[in-house]
Amino acid sequence: MPSGCHAFHEIFLHINWHCDGDQPLITAAIESHLHGFIEEYCRKLPAVHFKRIGGTETHVHLVVQVEPTVCPSEFIGKVKGASSHEMNPLAGERFLQWQRGYGVVSFARRNLPAVIRYVDRQREHHGEGTVNDVLEQMGTE
DSSP: OOSSSSSOOOEEEEEEEEBGGGOOOOOHHHHHHHHHHHHHHHHHSTTEEEEEEEEOSSEEEEEEEEOTTOOHHHHHHHHHHHHHHHHHHHHOTTOSOBOSOOEEEEEOGGGHHHHHHHHHTHHHHHHHTOOOHHHHOOOOO
């Protein structure tokens, strides 16, 4: 258990969000930088414990463990905002915009290896049509 909070907690979250219009904006040229930025951003937050990031050209999947002080909607909004702010000067003004919604699913520690495998194999799952409907859900406007 991470030690920043004085309460027992095991809060694991799988989060996903899409590029605006579900456009394939996360090209091979920017994917590594984008994912690296999001990982580093999460690692700098004292109540967020990064586990994995992945996705495809159209969306991002993020796995974290959070302390009870973290409000998922605020955290996700900050990650999305910071990542587009970081990437846009590199690729052109307002190049990377995110859709308004997102999906967030909590899961048990025992499922962490399976969720990480799922995130690691995003291109395979989408290519073969073997996506997990629960982990691919996303809120819309």
